[in-house]
Amino acid sequence: MSDELPEIPLIRVDTLRSEPTASWRVLKPVIDLEKCRKCWLCVDFCPDGVISKSEEGPVIDYRFCKGCGVCANECPVKAISMVREV
Amino acid sequence: MGKLTLLSGNKAVAYGVKLSRVQVVSAYPITPQTPIVEYIAEFVAKGELKAEYVHPEGEHSAIGAALAAALGGARSFTATCSQGFGYGFEVIAQAPAYRAPFVMAVANRTLGWYWALASDYSDTMTARDLGWIQYYVEGCQECLDAVIQLYRIAEDERVLLPAMMCLDGFHISHSSEPVNIPDQAEVDEFLPPRKVYDHTTDPDSKGYVFPVLPAPLHTPYRRMFEEILHRAKDVIKEVTKEFEERFGRKYGLIEEYRVEGADHLLITMGSMSTAAKRAVDKARSDGIKVGLIRVAFYRPFPVEEIRKVIEREGVASVGVVDRAVAHGTRMGPLGLDVLSVLYNLNGKVPVTNFIAGMGGDDVSVNDFMGMIDRLTKSSCPSGGCVRTVYIEHKPPKKAGLVEFKNTVYAPGCQLCAGCGATLVTRHVLRVIGKRSVLVFPPNCVSASIAMHFPSNWMGVPCVLANYAATGAYSRGLVRAYRVRGKKDVKVVAFAGDGCAADIGLQSLSSAAECGEPVLWITYDNEAYMNTGIQRSGTTPAKAWTTTTPVGTVWRGKREFPKDLISIMIAHRVPYIATASPAFLKDMEVKLRKAMEVVERGEGLAYVHIHSPCPTGWRFPESKTVEVARKAVLTGAWPLLEVDHGVFRLTVKPSKLLPLKEYVRLQGRFAHLSDGDVGEIQQVIEANWRRLLELHGKKLF
Ligand SMILES: Cc1ncc(C[n+]2csc(CCOP(=O)(O)OP(=O)(O)O)c2C)c(N)n1
Ligand code: SF4
Ligand code: SF4
Ligand code: SF4
Numbered sequence: 001m002s003d004e005l006p007e008i009p010l011i012r013v014d015t016l017r018s019e020p021t022a023s024w025r026v027l028k029p030v031i032d033l034e035k036c037r038k039c040w041l042c043v044d045f046c047p048d049g050v051i052s053k054s055e056e057g058p059v060i061d062y063r064f065c066k067g068c069g070v071c072a073n074e075c076p077v078k079a080i081s082m083v084r085e086v
Numbered sequence: 087m088g089k090l091t092l093l094s095g096n097k098a099v100a101y102g103v104k105l106s107r108v109q110v111v112s113a114y115p116i117t118p119q120t121p122i123v124e125y126i127a128e129f130v131a132k133g134e135l136k137a138e139y140v141h142p143e144g145e146h147s148a149i150g151a152a153l154a155a156a157l158g159g160a161r162s163f164t165a166t167c168s169q170g171f172g173y174g175f176e177v178i179a180q181a182p183a184y185r186a187p188f189v190m191a192v193a194n195r196t197l198g199w200y201w202a203l204a205s206d207y208s209d210t211m212t213a214r215d216l217g218w219i220q221y222y223v224e225g226c227q228e229c230l231d232a233v234i235q236l237y238r239i240a241e242d243e244r245v246l247l248p249a250m251m252c253l254d255g256f257h258i259s260h261s262s263e264p265v266n267i268p269d270q271a272e273v274d275e276f277l278p279p280r281k282v283y284d285h286t287t288d289p290d291s292k293g294y295v296f297p298v299l300p301a302p303l304h305t306p307y308r309r310m311f312e313e314i315l316h317r318a319k320d321v322i323k324e325v326t327k328e329f330e331e332r333f334g335r336k337y338g339l340i341e342e343y344r345v346e347g348a349d350h351l352l353i354t355m356g357s358m359s360t361a362a363k364r365a366v367d368k369a370r371s372d373g374i375k376v377g378l379i380r381v382a383f384y385r386p387f388p389v390e391e392i393r394k395v396i397e398r399e400g401v402a403s404v405g406v407v408d409r410a411v412a413h414g415t416r417m418g419p420l421g422l423d424v425l426s427v428l429y430n431l432n433g434k435v436p437v438t439n440f441i442a443g444m445g446g447d448d449v450s451v452n453d454f455m456g457m458i459d460r461l462t463k464s465s466c467p468s469g470g471c472v473r474t475v476y477i478e479h480k481p482p483k484k485a486g487l488v489e490f491k492n493t494v495y496a497p498g499c500q501l502c503a504g505c506g507a508t509l510v511t512r513h514v515l516r517v518i519g520k521r522s523v524l525v526f527p528p529n530c531v532s533a534s535i536a537m538h539f540p541s542n543w544m545g546v547p548c549v550l551a552n553y554a555a556t557g558a559y560s561r562g563l564v565r566a567y568r569v570r571g572k573k574d575v576k577v578v579a580f581a582g583d584g585c586a587a588d589i590g591l592q593s594l595s596s597a598a599e600c601g602e603p604v605l606w607i608t609y610d611n612e613a614y615m616n617t618g619i620q621r622s623g624t625t626p627a628k629a630w631t632t633t634t635p636v637g638t639v640w641r642g643k644r645e646f647p648k649d650l651i652s653i654m655i656a657h658r659v660p661y662i663a664t665a666s667p668a669f670l671k672d673m674e675v676k677l678r679k680a681m682e683v684v685e686r687g688e689g690l691a692y693v694h695i696h697s698p699c700p701t702g703w704r705f706p707e708s709k710t711v712e713v714a715r716k717a718v719l720t721g722a723w724p725l726l727e728v729d730h731g732v733f734r735l736t737v738k739p740s741k742l743l744p745l746k747e748y749v750r751l752q753g754r755f756a757h758l759s760d761g762d763v764g765e766i767q768q769v770i771e772a773n774w775r776r777l778l779e780l781h782g783k784k785l786f
Contacts, residue, residue, distance in 0.1 A: 020488060066503035066504070068708055
């Protein structure tokens with residue numbers, strides 16, 4: 001087995017690989033785009049940086065959202081609600 | 087009599103300490119040892135153990151204080167392992183010379199080299215030749231019993247040496263079994279109060295030990311110490327025998343397990359012995375004559391005891407299982423020691439040295455069956471064969487990984503949901519960009535890099551610095567990039583408060599004083615979080631932590647936090663700032679100023695960022711930014727900068743919010759009365775008035 005291992009185990013800087021964290025979630029943030037004012041505070045404040053901007057409004061990468069609810073707590077117009085995962 | 091309770095190894099050690107009526111406890115957190123000193127803190131907080139409790143800034147000091155307490159005539163205790171053991175090594179090496187008996191528990195863990203959290207003996211084996219007594223336990227009951235017996239042994243005037251009680255990290259420290267907790271009266275009868283000897287350092291003593299000797303005395307004293315350790319075997323035999331008579335549990339230098347008529351003999355240490363014994367049972371029931379010796383006391387090494395078994399039973403092959411490697415010898419330390427036992431035997435017994443369980447890898451009953459199988463097949467016609475076999479397992483493969491190219495940051499880190507430090511790290515990475523190298527002491531964020539193996543979630547090279555040397559690692563890198571003409575590369579130290587305020591402060595101070603162009607970021611979650619919420623120098627007054635628990639005697643942390651900004655001002659570094667993840671623009675401006683200072687080579691830039699921790703501060707994970715904001719608006723976390731000596735508040739609320747709006751969000755302050763909150767608020771308001779006065783002034 002040791003033959004398969006590199007003598008020096010390198011961590012690459014150009015390519016990052018992550019295991020999804022969706023399974024951590026108990027509650028899931030859902031954005032009401034009608035209410036959203038595109039202030040992008042949720043984009044800034046999501047600890048894990050899984051919300052991105054788009055023409056229509058913020059988009060959550062649910063593969064990596066941990067369901068912490070910071071976005072919902074910070075949204076000034078309460079456009080994000082935390083709903084139970086099904 | 088006692089009572090039977092389910093205890094982890096760590097808790098059993100803590101009970102051993104309590105029953106031994108230890109008088110001074112000094113320790114610094116490190117996984118997997120930490121629960122020992124947390125349980126002891128609880129005993130003290132509740133008034134169940136009357137002991138002095140010292141909270142030093144690192145292991146060098148933690149072990150130093152325990153040693154000195156023993157020198158001063160108190161019964162003292164400390165605990166550590168791994169990196170902490172390495173950091174305390176200088177004190178460990180000096181301890182035997184003082185002839186001051188104390189007990190140090192070591193929840194064995196790999197000494198990095200490559201880091202891991204669980205057990206192998208690469209830490210304690212470094213100290214095997216220093217003159218300490220070393221005891222390796224197999225289970226939780228033995229943890230409790232060993233502590234009590236070791237005080238008896240170490241404090242005996244024929245011994246007077248420090249004793250190390252080694253319990254395998256996680257395999258014992260975090261596994262539970264029913265443990266008999268003896269009655270205090272029974273233990274008191276067995277273990278008298280600490281005797282104060284003539285050489286106790288004290289103006290009333292006859293004299294004292296100053297551990298310096300002229301060269302010609304070093305060899306004779308080494309010989310003498312060797313004799314003392316040897317003599318300790320008699321004391322060990324007496325003490326374990328008396329313990330058995332009183333408590334009905336048998337211990338000794340070695341444990342023999344089904345050795346009668348054994349053709350093959352396994353020699354093991356620690357927790358793996360349990361699986362090995364099951365394998366011996368299985369093999370015996372298959373008609374294979376195999377037995378086992380567990381080495382309990384590794385120092386003094388039980389040479390005669392092992393040899394006696396081998397001779398008595400006419401053992402034909404020996405398998406020594408090592409959880410350590412003596413690199414450069416092709417063997418493990420136990421293997422080497424056993425070879426020296428066998429040297430004088432008539433007829434040469436073949437020895438197979440198995441190296442197994444490194445980094446905490448499990449060694450299963452099946453693994454031991456394989457080892458026994460090898461022993462039965464090890465033919466050695468010419469005699470005296472020695473082989474080394476590595477027991478290797480394949481790591482589990484991570485599935486479903488998502489790839490991110492050319493980015494400074496990828497989601498998917500293993501930090502807690504809602505973690506303030508994650509938010510801080512992500513924005514720091516965004517601002518500092520790709521031409522940076524991050525220097526990490528151990529902390530939550532660097533632990534998440536470890537968990538990400540074989541990738542990382544940060545797209546810049548990261549260096550894992552030893553905790554106390556974070557400033558130094560940063561400086562070495564700065565100098566390397568300078569000589570290589572890569573002046574655009576920014577070296578960014580990313581330290582928790584435990585590093586910046588405590589264990590790493592002198593390294594930071596030296597880098598600051600020497601004007602090293604390093605961007606130093608302290609993310610302050612106000613405790614040692616990675617090891618599970620222990621008090622640090624910046625923990626707020628009255629806050630609950632696991633080493634400042636709330637009981638009848640203690641009510642959280644007694645002291646006010648260390649003011650690192652003032653410390654940096656005293657160093658006159660060109661840029662100093664605090665920041666908060668609730669005020670991201672402010673943070674970004676400050677980071678950019680700090681980067682410019684470093685780019686111009688003006689010196690160290692220091693940015694101290696508040697990092698609310700839902701896990702340790704006990705608030706709902708959705709409230710991280712709200713907590714951070716309230717800290718600023720109540721004056722608990724003022725946002726300021728000192729730019730080339732000019733002090734400025736960068737966020738200046740016209741009126742501070744009442745402190746309770748911040749404090750009452752957090753469970754760590756749940757025990758505070760309104761009066762307590764008022765008291766802290768007064769200190770905060772006084773500080774705020776001081777800062778208002780300083781606003782706009784040139785400090786240096
Ligand atoms: C010399 C040494 N002692 C102790 C440890 C164990 N240790 C690892 S992380 C940590 C706590 C880190 O606390 P802090 O620096 O405040 O960062 P946080 O985990 O809170 O983010 C400790 C004590 C170590 N790795 N090295
Ligand atoms: S719930 Fe948390 S992780 Fe998920 S998008 Fe909102 S802030 Fe980000
Ligand atoms: S915080 Fe609320 S309003 Fe602002 S972008 Fe996000 S969802 Fe829209
Ligand atoms: S313990 Fe606190 S600082 Fe550490 S990862 Fe969890 S939330 Fe973050």
